Structure formats: structure tokens, C-alpha cells
Amino acid sequence: MLFGREAIRAAALWAIAPLCAVLLAGCGTSDSNPSAASSGTKRVILLTNGADPFWDAMRVGMQDAERDFKLADAGLETTMEVNDGTPKGQIDRLRQFANQTDIAAVAVSVTDSNNPAIARAMEACQQAGIRVIAIDSDVDRKNNRKARFAYLGTDNVIGGQELGKAAAGIRPEGGEYATFVGLKGAANAIERIDGFATGAGDKFKQVENLGDDMDLSTALKNVKDALDRHPELDVLVGIWAYNAHAIVDVVSQRGIRDKTTVVVFDAAPKAIEDLTAGKIDAMVVQNPYDMGYRGTRLMKALVEGDHATIHELFPKYDPQKKEFTEPDGDILTTGLRVVHPDEGTPLKKEMFAESTEFLSLGAFKKWLAEHNLTGS
Amino acid sequence: MKSPAGESTSTLGRWARLHSNELGLLAAILAVIAVTTIFSDAYREKPWQNAQEILRQTSLLGVFALGAAIVIISGGIDLSSGSVIAFSGAICATIMLALAPLDASGAPDTSQLGVGILATAIAGTLLVGFLVGTLHAWLITVVGLPPFVATLASLVGLRSLARVMVQEVTTALTPTGRTTQIYIYDETFNALGTRWWIPLVIFLVLSFVCWILLSRTVVGRHLYAMGGNEAAARLSGIRTDHLKWLAYCLGAMTSSIAGILYMAEVGTAYPAVQGLGYELNAIAAAVVGGCSLQGGVGLISGTMLGVVFLRVVIDAVAKLVKVGADEYQGIIVGVLVVLAVAFNELRRAGGGLSKQFFPGALGILAIGILSLLAGTLTTMMFGRNPGWTVFVGTLIVLTGRRLAEGAAVRRRQQADGPWS
Numbered sequence: 001m002l003f004g005r006e007a008i009r010a011a012a013l014w015a016i017a018p019l020c021a022v023l024l025a026g027c028g029t030s031d032s033n034p035s036a037a038s039s040g041t042k043r044v045i046l047l048t049n050g051a052d053p054f055w056d057a058m059r060v061g062m063q064d065a066e067r068d069f070k071l072a073d074a075g076l077e078t079t080m081e082v083n084d085g086t087p088k089g090q091i092d093r094l095r096q097f098a099n100q101t102d103i104a105a106v107a108v109s110v111t112d113s114n115n116p117a118i119a120r121a122m123e124a125c126q127q128a129g130i131r132v133i134a135i136d137s138d139v140d141r142k143n144n145r146k147a148r149f150a151y152l153g154t155d156n157v158i159g160g161q162e163l164g165k166a167a168a169g170i171r172p173e174g175g176e177y178a179t180f181v182g183l184k185g186a187a188n189a190i191e192r193i194d195g196f197a198t199g200a201g202d203k204f205k206q207v208e209n210l211g212d213d214m215d216l217s218t219a220l221k222n223v224k225d226a227l228d229r230h231p232e233l234d235v236l237v238g239i240w241a242y243n244a245h246a247i248v249d250v251v252s253q254r255g256i257r258d259k260t261t262v263v264v265f266d267a268a269p270k271a272i273e274d275l276t277a278g279k280i281d282a283m284v285v286q287n288p289y290d291m292g293y294r295g296t297r298l299m300k301a302l303v304e305g306d307h308a309t310i311h312e313l314f315p316k317y318d319p320q321k322k323e324f325t326e327p328d329g330d331i332l333t334t335g336l337r338v339v340h341p342d343e344g345t346p347l348k349k350e351m352f353a354e355s356t357e358f359l360s361l362g363a364f365k366k367w368l369a370e371h372n373l374t375g376s
Numbered sequence: 377m378k379s380p381a382g383e384s385t386s387t388l389g390r391w392a393r394l395h396s397n398e399l400g401l402l403a404a405i406l407a408v409i410a411v412t413t414i415f416s417d418a419y420r421e422k423p424w425q426n427a428q429e430i431l432r433q434t435s436l437l438g439v440f441a442l443g444a445a446i447v448i449i450s451g452g453i454d455l456s457s458g459s460v461i462a463f464s465g466a467i468c469a470t471i472m473l474a475l476a477p478l479d480a481s482g483a484p485d486t487s488q489l490g491v492g493i494l495a496t497a498i499a500g501t502l503l504v505g506f507l508v509g510t511l512h513a514w515l516i517t518v519v520g521l522p523p524f525v526a527t528l529a530s531l532v533g534l535r536s537l538a539r540v541m542v543q544e545v546t547t548a549l550t551p552t553g554r555t556t557q558i559y560i561y562d563e564t565f566n567a568l569g570t571r572w573w574i575p576l577v578i579f580l581v582l583s584f585v586c587w588i589l590l591s592r593t594v595v596g597r598h599l600y601a602m603g604g605n606e607a608a609a610r611l612s613g614i615r616t617d618h619l620k621w622l623a624y625c626l627g628a629m630t631s632s633i634a635g636i637l638y639m640a641e642v643g644t645a646y647p648a649v650q651g652l653g654y655e656l657n658a659i660a661a662a663v664v665g666g667c668s669l670q671g672g673v674g675l676i677s678g679t680m681l682g683v684v685f686l687r688v689v690i691d692a693v694a695k696l697v698k699v700g701a702d703e704y705q706g707i708i709v710g711v712l713v714v715l716a717v718a719f720n721e722l723r724r725a726g727g728g729l730s731k732q733f734f735p736g737a738l739g740i741l742a743i744g745i746l747s748l749l750a751g752t753l754t755t756m757m758f759g760r761n762p763g764w765t766v767f768v769g770t771l772i773v774l775t776g777r778r779l780a781e782g783a784a785v786r787r788r789q790q791a792d793g794p795w796s
Contacts, residue, residue, distance in 0.1 A: 085649070086646070086649040086650075086652075087642050087644060087646065088638070088641070088642050088649070088650070091641070091642060092433075095429060096429075096691075096694050098425070099418055099422050099425045099426045099429055100416075100418045100422075100695065101416075101417040101418050101421045101422065102417065102418075112557070112644070114557075114559055115559070115642065115643060115644055116559070116561055116566070116643045117566065117570070117641060117642045117643040117644070120570070128425075184555065184556055185555070185556070185557055211556055213556075213648040213649060
């Protein structure tokens with residue numbers, strides 16, 4: 001025999017395992033549509049920057065939009081891809097998308113706005129015929145604006161300002177503050193932190209800005225380290241969703257709640273519990289549900305070339321010329337809410353921007369229940 | 377008297393037996409590509425783009441898998457590859473930042489560095505790789521640390537050092553102050569990691585050099601001898617300390633090259649996450665390629681095919697699994713590594729039933745665990761009924777294997793007679 005029994009046995013052994021795995025994986029995932037490519041259904045993907053319950057609300061928004069705008073009739077389905085929090089993870093996924101044939105559009109929450117390779121990978125997707133938008137966190141608008149069609153999400157500078165105003169409203173005498181975030185290079189992080197400084201005013205002094213690289217254990221350690229290094233620290237600011245509970249954990253452990261102001265971004269399920277228990281003073285809440293809902297509608301419109309819908313979403317988009325008529329016309333800001341405890345808060349509606357909703361915790365929980373959400 | 381044709385067939389047969397693992401891998405690679413082509417439009421409609429991407433990813437992993445393979449063949453282990461990648465990226469970016477011309481605002485401009493700065497940064501990074509390898513060799517041969525411990529220290533320490541270094545460097549050299557990343561915008565440098573053929577050429581050249589070293593030089597023979605039996609190699613006059621120095625330097629320097637390429641690919645030195653866990657991918661590729669973790673066994677060609685095989689399987693999963701493909705990659709790589717080691721053990725024992733995988737109570741428990749694992753995985757993918765079917769099927773197959781092994785052992789005992 002030319003190659004001998006052993007070589008054939010080796011070939012069989014090596015081939016069987018991955019083939020079984022590939023076939024099982026390809027045929028069995030319940031959340032996916034394995035026959036998408038062959039049946040002609042194309043995917044509309046949300047690519048997150050990392051793993052967090054924040055994205056669950058956006059997924060619900062996407063699914064509701066999928067139903068309301070009849071994506072199935074257009075041969076589209078929505079899916080979510082969770083990045084590992086690293087720029088390379090996002091680049092690899094985008095490169096993979098560009099080489100596939102069943103992807104119609106991608107909404108990217110950009111992991112690192114300054115990273116040129118992410119922008120290049122987004123451009124490669126566009127060159128492969130995929131519609132690309134930025135959601136929740138944008139690219140560097142000065143250098144890489146063309147890497148996406150438009151940005152849809154929170155105006156993070158205003159969000160940061162609202163959180164700063166909340167801190168100033170709770171602690172009019174000012175204080176020293178530290179900000180805690182996942183990735184310090186992320187555009188939304190930079191903008192929120194800058195916005196916080198403006199909103200809080202001159203009476204507040206930043207003493208720390210710590211990134212945890214999306215590691216929950218490091219997030220806890222950062223809070224402990226900041227308190228150890230700065231005993232006078234009296235305002236702790238959670239910039240990303242999971243930072244809220246890390247702050248609350250450490251504050252509770254050390255018994256310093258009475259002297260510490262805790263203000264946070266986003267309403268992660270644990271943060272809602274913490275606010276209910278009086279461990280958080282105020283939350284500035286984005287609306288990921290709305291981002292997912294409107295983002296899906298935008299992606300469907302882009303895939304179908306439905307310029308009227310694009311114009312409806314972006315009033316500065318000219319459907320005739322098929323371009324934006326103003327420099328920042330490609331930014332769609334989704335709403336912000338300041339959520340405060342039901343009782344005993346010094347915060348008032350007039351402290352915040354007119355467009356910002358001012359909600360009590362009870363009212364906010366009611367809204368969550370209406371949309372079957374656990375966080376936002 | 378044998379005919380020339382018979383001799384040639386026999387030579388080919390011997391060659392095939394010697395390279396059965398590589399032939400098996402090659403056939404498996406083709407099989408996985410064929411199945412993916414059948415089930416996914418991507419390979420049919422964008423064959424060239426997908427081939428380029430697989431080759432690029434293969435080359436990036438392959439560069440430091442070669443170093444890992446040489447260390448394993450020499451009887452050692454290098455757990456530090458991922459951290460050396462992060463550290464090397466940070467060193468390379470630091471040199472570039474330090475030498476970059478300043479823009480109008482006084483900030484280093486890394487968008488047009490020039491060949492001189494790029495060459496200096498790359499040479500400096502390779503030198504650092506050499507120093508890391510030398511440190512490993514010193515810790516192992518002079519201090520007497522086991523390779524696992526010595527490289528584990530680097531795994532933990534180098535990443536930490538790189539993180540601190542990047543923050544100190546950005547504080548000292550940039551007007552924006554302390555950051556956790558250094559951005560390199562030079563397009564020529566970025567091309568090193570993003571143009572598919574550049575990593576491929578580097579990988580092929582390195583593979584050739586490593587192949588020459590291991591297969592065509594006395595030093596290579598000595599590396600195998602040391603990996604197979606270090607004490608015997610030392611007693612026969614081989615300078616094992618020098619060989620270890622060479623092996624760990626090659627391991628660290630190939631990781632440094634990979635660090636440069638990965639940093640070029642993403643345009644950022646970000647040591648907190650760069651290369652995290654990559655050492656296990658390199659070891660997995662070497663093991664799948666036929667390297668024995670006990671040392672003395674393995675080929676460069678096998679390692680190359682091992683890398684290709686892993687990347688082809690990972691890409692196939694990404695093409696066929698529409699959601700969360702990367703979550704399945706870990707399972708598949710894990711299964712392949714276990715299969716590789718089991719297959720090598722079986723081959724060493726003589727194949728067939730000559731190796732007992734399920735002896736005694738431990739074997740019975742292992743059959744239960746493996747069946748449970750297969751059933752659970754299938755349940756997660758298919759649902760409860762297929763899960764039960766796979767559980768029972770695996771149980772029957774493995775129990776059959778256990779019974780056959782037992783019968784083979786009894787036959788051997790009878791053949792050996794009562795006095796053996």
C-alpha cells in the first residue's frame with residue numbers, strides 16, 4: 001500500500017474530530033441560522049466592544065426592530081457578536097466578516113477610537129460591500145470618519161456633563177474624585193471623563209483615572225488602590241456599566257458610604273439593586289435599547305438603499321444627493337436619563353439639560369419592565 | 377530478489393510511515409477545507425481573500441510556534457511566548473516613540489518614521505528577545521529552576537513590566553501624558569502585519585532556517601539527543617547548557633518577531649492584552665504537529681502543518697458558526713490537543729490496541745466523564761435528545777474499546793506464557 005495503514009489511520013483520526021466539531025457547530029447552534037448562507041438570509045450584526053449586560057438591552061432593541069421592521073421579509077436577521085475587549089479581537093472579527101458572504105451590515109462599538117487598524121478593518125468591510133455604522137462608541141472623527149456611514153449613540157460629552165452636574169448637585173461643596181473605566185482609550189470613556197470635569201465644575205478635582213482592561217477583579221482593585229492612595233477621595237465615578245458595582249462593593253466593605261458620593265454611568269442590573277439599596281446617589285443612563293432599535297432600522301435602510309428612512313433618522317442627510325449636508329449630520333444622539341433614588345435626593349430636573357429625562361428609580365424600573373429589560 | 381519498483385515502493389512506504397502524522401494532518405487540512413467549501417459560500421465566492429487571511433493568521437502564529445517547537449524538542453517548555461510578544465511590542469513601540477521626529481505641537485509623530493528608525497526598533501527588539509532567552513537559559517542551567525517555573529516567571533513578570541514601561545514612556549515622551557498604549561501610525565510598519573505575504577515570507581524563511589538547523593546540522597541532532605535523554609547526551613560529551621541557551625534564545629526571539637508583527641498589525645503596543653494566552657496556541661500547534669512534550673520528538677514540517685491545521689479549523693468554525701464562533705474555538709483546540717497527545721502515545725506504543733487507555737477504575741471513570749462531556753456538548757448544540765444519543769453512543773464505543781483492550785491484554789499474557 002502506497003502510504004501505509006498508519007498514515008491513513010492518522011489522516012482519518014485527524015480529519016474526524018475537527019469535521020465532527022465543525023459540522024456539529026455549523027449545524028447545531030440554536031441562536032444562529034446555519035443555513036443562512038445557503039438560504040440567502042443575510043446577517044445584520046452588532047459587534048460589541050466587550051462582554052457586558054449593557055448589550056442585552058441593545059440586543060432586545062435589535063430583536064424588536066427585527067420584528068417591527070420585518071427584517072425577515074427583506075432576507076435579513078440580526079445577531080450579536082461579543083468582542084473580547086481587545087482591539088485585536090475586534091480587528092480579527094471585522095476581517096472575518098469581510099471574507100464572508102452572508103453579512104449585510106455591521107454596527108461596531110469601536111473598542112479604541114485611536115486605533116487606525118480598527119478603522120482600516122471597518123473600511124475593508126465596506127469595500128467588501130458590507131454597510132458599516134458605529135454604535136455606542138465612535139471612531140476618531142477627525143481621521144477615520146469614513147470608516148463608518150454614521151454614528152448612533154449617546155453624546156458622551158453631554159452624558160459626562162450630566163453625571164458631573166449630578167455630582168455637583170449632591171455635593172455642592174465639591175471634592176476630590178476618581179474615575180474608573182474599562183478601556184481608557186475608548187472614545188466614550190475619554191468623552192465622558194472630559195464631560196464630567198466640565199459638568200462638575202471647578203470645585204471638583206480629579207485625582208485618579210484608572211482603567212481595568214475590562215477585568216472585573218482589576219476593577220475592584222482599582223477602587224481599593226485609589227482609596228488607599230487618596231484617603232481624601234470623596235467622589236467615585238463609574239464610567240462603564242460594571243464599574244458601578246465594583247465601586248459599591250469596595251465602599252460597602254470599607255464602611256465609607258456616609259462620606260462618599262457614588263455616581264455612575266449605565267444601569268447594569270446590579271447597579272439598579274445598588275441604587276435601590278441606597279448605595280448609589282445617581283445614575284446617568286443611556287438607552288441601549290433605543291440604539292439597538294434605531295441602529296437596526298438604519299442598517300436595514302442602508303442595505304435596501306432606503307434613503308427616505310435614512311433622512312428620517314438623520315435630518316441632515318440629503319436623500320437626493322445621498323450625503324450629509326452638515327459636518328456633524330452623521331451623528332444621531334440617543335436619549336439620556338438621570339435616574340435618582342425615589343426619596344431624599346437633592347437633585348432637581350432643572351439642574352440638567354432640557355433634553356435629558358429626569359426619572360425616579362420607580363419610574364425607571366417601570367420602563368424596564370415594560371420592555372422586559374433587566375438593565376439599560 | 378526485490379525489483380527496483382518494489383524497493384522504491386518500500387522506500388516510499390518507509391517515508392510514509394515516518395511521516396504518518398504529517399500526512400494525516402495534510403489530509404485532514406484538505407478535508408476540513410473541502411467540508412467548509414461545501415457548507416459555506418465564503419470559500420467558494422471569496423477563495424483568494426480567505427486563503428490570504430488564513431495564510432496571514434497562520435504565519436503570525438507559526439513564527440513563534442517554531443520557537444516553541446524547538447524548545448519542546450530540546451526537552452524544555454516555554455510558557456512566556458505571549459508575554460514576550462507583549463513585551464517585544466512595547467519595546468519596539470518605545471524605541472520608535474523615542475526616535476520619532478516631533479510635530480508642531482512637540483509630540484512624537486509616528487506616522488512617518490523612516491527606514492532607519494524602523495530598522496533600529498526591530499533590531500533593538502530582537503536584541504531584547506535574545507536577552508530574554510539568555511535569562512531563561514541562565515535561570516534553567518545555572519540557577520537550576522525547572523523550565524516551567526523559569527518561563528512562568530517571565531509569563532507573569534514581562535507583561536507587568538511592559539505595562540509599567542508603556543505608562544512611564546508615554547509620561548516622559550508625550551505631551552498628553554500617561555497612557556496604557558503607544559500608537560504607531562507609520563504605514564510601512566503597519567504593512568508588516570497587515571499585508572498577508574510579509575508574515576508568510578518571514579514564516580517560510582524562519583521555517584527553512586529551523587529545518588536546516590534541526591535536520592541538517594550536528595547541533596540539531598544534539599538538540600534531539602538532549603530532548604530524548606539529557607543525561608545520556610551530557611555523558612556523551614554534548615554541551616547541553618549551550619544547547620538550552622540556543623533553544624530558549626530561539627524561542628524568545630521568534631516570539632519577539634511575532635511581537636513586532638502583531639504590534640504592526642494592530643498599530644498599537646497594548647501590553648495589557650496583547651498576546652494574552654498565545655503561548656498555549658504555540659504549544660498546541662507544536663503538539664498537534666507531532667512534538668512530544670517529553671522531548672526528543674518532532675519535526676518542523678509537522679509544526680508547520682500543525683499551525684495550518686489549527687488555523688484552518690478555527691477559520692472553518694468561524695465560517696460555519698454564525699454566532700459566537702470564538703466560543704467554540706477553545707473547545708475544538710482543546711479536543712485537538714488531547715487527540716494529538718493520545719495519538720502520539722498510541723503510535724509510540726505500536727498502534728491498534730497496544731495502548732490501554734481505559735484500564736481499571738480510572739478507565740471506567742474516564743469513560744463516564746468523556747461520555748458526559750460529549751453528551752453535554754451535543755445537548756448545548758442540538759438539544760436534549762441528540763445529547764442523550766451521543767452520550768449513550770460514546771458510552772458504548774468507549775466501553776467497547778475498553779473490552780477490546782482487556783481482551784488484547786489477556787491475549788498478550790497468554791502468548792507470553794505463565795513464566796514471563
